[in-house]
Structure formats: structure tokens, C-alpha cells
Amino acid sequence: MAQVEATTERIIAADAEAVFDALADYKDVRGKVLPGHFSEYEVREGGDGEGTLVHWKLQATSKRVRDCLLEVSEPTDGQLVEKDRNSSMVTTWTVTPAGEGKSKAVVVTVWDGAGGVGGFFERTFAPKGLARIYDELLQNLATEVEK
Numbered sequence: 001m002a003q004v005e006a007t008t009e010r011i012i013a014a015d016a017e018a019v020f021d022a023l024a025d026y027k028d029v030r031g032k033v034l035p036g037h038f039s040e041y042e043v044r045e046g047g048d049g050e051g052t053l054v055h056w057k058l059q060a061t062s063k064r065v066r067d068c069l070l071e072v073s074e075p076t077d078g079q080l081v082e083k084d085r086n087s088s089m090v091t092t093w094t095v096t097p098a099g100e101g102k103s104k105a106v107v108v109t110v111w112d113g114a115g116g117v118g119g120f121f122e123r124t125f126a127p128k129g130l131a132r133i134y135d136e137l138l139q140n141l142a143t144e145v146e147k
Contacts, residue, residue, distance in 0.1 A: 007127075012104075013102055014146055015102075015103060024074070026049075029141075037060065053069070066086075079095075080092070094107075
């Protein structure tokens with residue numbers, strides 16, 4: 001099994017603290033900015049960054065749906081880590097200043113991929129598909145915080 005990684009980033013016209021706070025707000029903001037690939041969104045514990053437990057289903061393709069139960073931690077300032085209890089998937093969000101009134105949001109998701117031919121296709125196509133999904137989420141987040 002090889003590790004699969006999907007990365008995307010966006011410059012957002014809002015300061016890093018505002019972007020991070022919105023991203024870490026699972027109660028009010030996160031559910032609003034998730035694209036249509038996400039369903040059954042539910043905050044089960046907490047709701048603001050560290051200590052949050054959140055559930056959703058992620059429909060990556062027409063046939064592939066992941067049931068995700070994510071534990072949220074904040075290992076360093078400006079960083080959120082979502083570890084899926086149902087799989088090896090870990091998503092790390094990092095928000096840093098990017099000049100006056102701007103920030104850079106980077107999202108990296110890694111997981112243990114399948115082996116064999118299926119694994120080849122997963123490593124080839126899944127990162128691009130997931131990057132598109134997270135790019136849409138970052139666009140929605142930008143729209144939310146740039147108001």
C-alpha cells in the first residue's frame with residue numbers, strides 16, 4: 001500500500017486569524033462552506049477547533065462514498081488536523097499570513113491507498129478529484145470570510 005496525497009491551496013483576501021477561525025468553526029461556518037460532495041454533516045462533540053468530533057459523508061465519485069468521523073486537533077497555531085476514525089485519512093489545514101489583509105490556506109489530505117491495479121488508479125485520479133473538491137471548499141470559505 002502506498003500513501004496517496006492530495007493538496008490544494010488558495011490565497012484569501014482576509015487576515016489569517018479570521019480565515020482560521022472560520023475554518024475551525026464547525027458549528028456555524030464549516031457546514032455552510034462544504035460543497036455538494038459532502039452530506040450528513042453533524043457536529044457530535046465540541047464545534048470549535050481542538051476537541052471537535054464531526055461526521056460527514058464524502059462522495060468523491062459517483063460510486064465512491066466515504067463515511068468520515070473526524071477528530072479535530074490543533075497541533076500548532078494556524079493548523080487544524082482532522083483524523084478519520086473510520087480510515088487512515090488525515091487532512092491538515094494550514095493558514096498563514098500572505099501579505100497585507102491576505103492569507104494562504106493550504107489543505108493536504110493523505111491516506112493509505114489500495115494495492116494492485118485499483119491502487120494505481122486511486123493514486124492517479126483520486127488526488128486530482130479530491131483537490132477539486134477542496135478547491136471548491138476553499139472558494140466557498142473565501143466567499144464567507146471576504147464578506
